Amino acid sequence: MESETPLLQREELVSALQRDGLCLRHARENFKADEELVMFAVSQNGNALKFASEELKKSKAIVTAAALQHGPSMQYASKDLIEDRDFVLELCAKGASCLSGLDEKMKKDKEVVLACMSANGFQLDNADPSLQKDKEVVLRAVKSHGKALRFASEELLKDKEVVMAAVSENGDALKFASSELKNDRDVVLCAVKQSGDSLKHSSEEMRKDREVVLEAVKKSGRALSLAPAFSDDKEIVTIAVQANAKALKFASKDMKKEKDVVYSALKSECSAGEGLKFADPELQADKQLVMEAVRADGDALQFANALLRGDKDVVTEAVSTRPEALEYATDSLKIDKDVVIMAVKKAGDVLKVLPSEAQDKEVVLEALKTSGDAIKYVTEDLIADREVIKQAIISGGEKLLGAMVDSVETQQIIAEVIEEVERPATNSSGETSCLNPNDETAERRCEDESGGEQGDSKRRKVE
Structure with missing residues (x-):
């Protein structure tokens, strides 16, 4: 909750306004009349104009900044500026969506409303009802924002030219068209070419076209889910799954058995692995196809036949x-050393899906080299191991490690290792080096103790 205490210092106010321009409400009166501060406030939040001094509400520069940031804030401008037709037209030309902040006279002014529609057609909602029936105004609105069609009069929702303009800008505007035009082939084709999902707003007849x-x-x-009549049409299904592999869900059983159709799904740029999920069980057992699936998306392994989830090549x-x-491999492969080492070298958090018997010291150390956070998945018998602790600290898992350990003995080991890792070491040449080359804090400390740039030139990683 914002404080009601007045902001007395300029620096304090500037800091508050950087977070929220509306903090101007808590400023002293002299600050509300400060052009620089008010400009700062309205540029951050146009509605801050409400708290500006009456004099600054007359400032064209201040009001312009406010309206461009948030069009409806125009309502807080002085009456003279709200009624200044030339100023309002100038604002609209700059892109301000300010119609809702104008008076009723302006909302009936066709030239002003047309200018507003050019800036943002969705403002048609704020125009006088008489202009929501005006074809020129509505056309201007829907060309700017297709869904502004929802605010047009019933008569214009039946006007093919208006609706075509709307669906050309946003196919989903078809939702607001008359029933007759939802069944008009030209209109629906125009809509689905802009947005395929707009098919849901068309008539049943059009979904069979x-x-x-x-x-x-x-x-x-x-x-494809909206056109079940074509679930067995190979060309349509293939194109659908190429666009989105999940579309295979809506294909017929026969299409789900077609290997080339499923392959098309696996090559999709959208949810490729999902193609295997909806494929026929026989294809989920096809090693060549499953290899293609997991190559596109490793998580597709979960949809493979159980035998293939136990196939080392596939996994x-x-x-x-x-x-x-x-995670989706069979238990036998979750303890396969080659597979496990490969996985943890890529992502240490893989430890969380491994059974305890797979977590030997080598596996755990490799996982921690990838991510110190993997320490939270390490088994209890290794959590107190000095090498494991050291690697976790080097990789940034110190805080997690400290929170996990209750044993006083282990805590002592952690403290010793931290000191060891952070302490600059002396090599055989008498030069200093940081034990943890990945720890920036230790590296800076090493630099400080080695004499700045000179130390930096001498510092090297411990092999």
Whole structure:
């Protein structure tokens, strides 16, 4: 909750205004009349104009900054500026969405409203109802913001030219068109070419029109779910899954058995691995196809046949793409040293999916080299190991380690290791070096103790 205590110092106010321009409300009166401070406030939050002095509410520069930041803040400007037609037109030309902040006279002024529609058509909602029936105004609005069609009069929702302009800018504007135009092939084609998902706003008849559906799935594979009549159309299904692999869910059983269709899904740039999820079980057991799937998305391993989740080639490929995919492998491969080492070298957090028997010291150290945070998944028998503790600290897991350990003995080891890691060491040449080359704090300390730049030139990593 904001403090009600007046901000008495200029520096204090500037700091507050950087966070929120509305803090101007808590300023002393002389600060509310300070042009520099008020400009700072309204540029951060246009509504701060409400708290400016009456004199500054007359300032065109201040009001312009406020309106450009938040159009509706125009309501707080002086009456003279709100009624200044030339000034309002100038604001609109600069892109201010200020119609809601104007008086009723301005909202009935066609030239002003047209200028506002050019800046942001969605302001049609604030225009006088008489202008929401004006075709020129509505056309200007929907060309700027297609969904402004929702504020047009019923009569204009039946006007093909207006609706075509709206769906050309935003296909989903079809939602607001009349029933007749939702069944108009030209209008619907225009809409789905802009947004495939807009097919959901069309008539049932249009969802059975092959050309319409084809255009829709080109833009959005999910549109296949809206056209069950084409779930067995190979061309349409293939195009749909290429756009979005998840579209395979809405294909017919026969299409889910088509290997080339599933391959197309796996090559999709959207949710490629999901293609295997909806494929026929027989294809989920096809090693060549599954290899392709996990190569595209390691997590696709979870949708593979159980036998293939125990296939080392398949699991290795999945883990190389996404180490965490090891979670979906069979238990036998979760303890396979080659696979496990490969996974933890890529992502230390993989430790969390490993059974305790897979967590030997070598595996844990490799995981910690990747991420100090992996310490939270280390088994109790290794958490007190000096080498494990050292690697965790070097990799940034010191805080997590400290919070996990209750044993006084282990805490003592941690303290000793921290001191060891942070203490500059002397090598055989008498030069100083930091034990932890990855620790910036220790590196700076080493530099300080070695004599600044000279120390920096001598510092080297411990092999």
